[in-house]
Each structure stands twice: as C-alpha cells, then as structure tokens.
Amino acid sequence: MAITNLPDALLVKEYVAGNEEALSALIKRHQSKIYGFIYSKIPDKDITNDVFQDTFIKVIKTLKSNSYNEEGKFLPWVMRISHNLVVDHYRKTKKMPLYRETEEFSIFSIMSDDSLTIENKIIADQVEMDLKRLIEELPADQKEVLVMRMYQDMSFKEISESTGVSINTALGRMRYALMNLRKVIDKHQIVLTN
Amino acid sequence: MAKIYSKKQLVSSSMKPAAETISFLISYSKALSIIKINNVNFEIISN
Numbered sequence: 136m137a138i139t140n141l142p143d144a145l146l147v148k149e150y151v152a153g154n155e156e157a158l159s160a161l162i163k164r165h166q167s168k169i170y171g172f173i174y175s176k177i178p179d180k181d182i183t184n185d186v187f188q189d190t191f192i193k194v195i196k197t198l199k200s201n202s203y204n205e206e207g208k209f210l211p212w213v214m215r216i217s218h219n220l221v222v223d224h225y226r227k228t229k230k231m232p233l234y235r236e237t238e239e240f241s242i243f244s245i246m247s248d249d250s251l252t253i254e255n256k257i258i259a260d261q262v263e264m265d266l267k268r269l270i271e272e273l274p275a276d277q278k279e280v281l282v283m284r285m286y287q288d289m290s291f292k293e294i295s296e297s298t299g300v301s302i303n304t305a306l307g308r309m310r311y312a313l314m315n316l317r318k319v320i321d322k323h324q325i326v327l328t329n
Numbered sequence: 330m331a332k333i334y335s336k337k338q339l340v341s342s343s344m345k346p347a348a349e350t351i352s353f354l355i356s357y358s359k360a361l362s363i364i365k366i367n368n369v370n371f372e373i374i375s376n
Contacts, residue, residue: 158358162351171344180347187346191354200363200370 139163143209151198162191165210169217176221179235186224190217262327269319277312280305 138160141149149157169190174183193216197203203212236242251259270278279298283289291309295302320327357374364371 155355155359159355162354166345166351170346174344184347184350188350188354192357195354195358195361196363196372199358199361200365 144205147198147203147205147209151201151203158195161209165213168210169213172214173217173221176218177224182224186217186220189220193220265325266327269316269325272319273312273315277308277315280308281312284309 138146138149138154138156141157141160143161143164146157146161150161166187170183170187173186173190174180177183177186190213194213270281273281280294283294283297284291289297291302291305294305298305300308319325360374360376362373362375364373
C-alpha cells in the first residue's frame with residue numbers, strides 16, 4: 136500500500152520507526168485543516184505560518200521522544216497543540232501588543248518621525264536666523280535677559296544674580312523684550328512659523 | 330461601484346501554509362534526533 140493511503144495511526148507508527156516520508160504524508164493530509172484553524176483565530180498569514188510551524192515542531196519532538204500515546208486521534212491532538220499555541224500567542228501580544236499595518240490602520244498613525252525634513256530644516260534655520268536678527272535689535276538690557284533665559288536656560292533668580300538687578304526688574308525686562316519683539320514682528324509682518 | 334457589506338470569508342478551503350514552512354519542518358525532522366538517557370531527553374540537531 137502506498138504511504139499516502141495509510142491511516143494516521145499507522146503513519147505515526149512509521150514515523151516513530153524512522154520513516155521520514157510518513158511525516159510529509161501527515162503534514163500533507165492535514166495542513167489545510169490545521170492552517171485554516173489557526174488562521175480563523177489569528178487572521179495574519181505570517182503569524183499563522185509561525186504557529187503552524189511551532190505546532191509541528193512540538194508534534195515532531197513528541198513523536199521522536201516516544202511520548203505520544205495513541206489514545207485519541209492524531210488530528211484532534213495536533214489541533215489541541217495549535218489551539219494552545221494560539222492562546223499563548225494572544226497572551227504574549229496582550230503583554231506586548233504588536234501593531235501591524237492593514238488597509239484601515241496605518242502604523243504611522245500611532246508612530247511618527249519627529250525629525251525634520253530637509254525643507255522644514257531649512258525653514259527652521261531661516262526662522263532661527265530671523266529671530267536672532269530681531270533680538271539683536273532689542274535694547275541691551277532686554278536682550279541680555281532674553282538671551283540668558285531662552286538660550287542659556289537660566290532661571291530669573293540666576294539672571295538677577297548675574298546682572299545685579301532684582302528678580303522683578305529681570306521679569307519686567309523679559310516682558311518688554313517679548314513685547315518689543317512682537318511689535319517689530321507685527322510691524323514688518325514677519326512670519327516666524329515652521 | 331456597489332459596496333460589498335458582507336464579511337470577508339477568512340478561511341478558504343484551499344488555505345495552505347507556505348512552502349518554506351513545510352520544507353523547514355521536513356528538514357528539521359530529518360535533522361533532529363532525541364536520545365533519552367535516565368529520563369532526560371537530549372535533542373541533537375545534525376547539520
């Protein structure tokens with residue numbers, strides 16, 4: 136009798152005895168049912184292939200280590216293994232969700248590239264340069280406070296200590312500096328946006 | 330064009346795993362041998 140016509144139980148026996156052809160016959164016979172079963176639970180071809188592979192790795196290991204006992208039928212046993220692996224898969228993804236790109240869902244809706252494009256970088260550089268030129272036009276005391284606060288990231292307390300004025304004066308100078316900048320920007324209708 | 334509202338059938342009767350998956354399994358099976366010594370299984374993968 137050709138190997139492909141043997142019942143499952145005999146194919147399993149053949150395989151355990153060392154006939155590798157028997158495994159091919161078993162996979163060929165049941166691949167659609169098992170793959171379809173996994174795909175019905177996990178509608179992703181790549182993951183389904185992975186689970187299918189893991190299922191048969193378990194089958195191979197169990198059969199080769201003689202741990203399989205023909206209590207039930209071969210197919211329900213393999214289905215049980217694949218079912219357990221599907222559960223394991225969902226347990227894992229619940230802990231660490233995996234986002235996949237589909238027609239309705241784009242990965243870029245939750246993840247974005249924050250780095251600037253070349254065009255945006257040029258615009259940002261231009262804005263930066265315009266702003267520096269405007270700051271240069273401010274009165275010296277206001278310019279000093281603004282530069283310390285915005286570019287050197289100093290607190291108003293530190294600014295007041297290093298310039299020798301009170302915190303309120305430093306705050307006032309910062310306020311006037313910003314007001315003056317706004318005035319110049321409005322007057323010349325400068326666009327400082329990226 | 331008319332929109333199809335019915336659900337896409339997930340499992341078609343002719344679904345099969347990738348050919349690479351099958352060929353991997355067959356090669357893996359050929360390469361794997363398990364030896365049992367004192368209730369401990371040793372898995373050996375030959376090249």
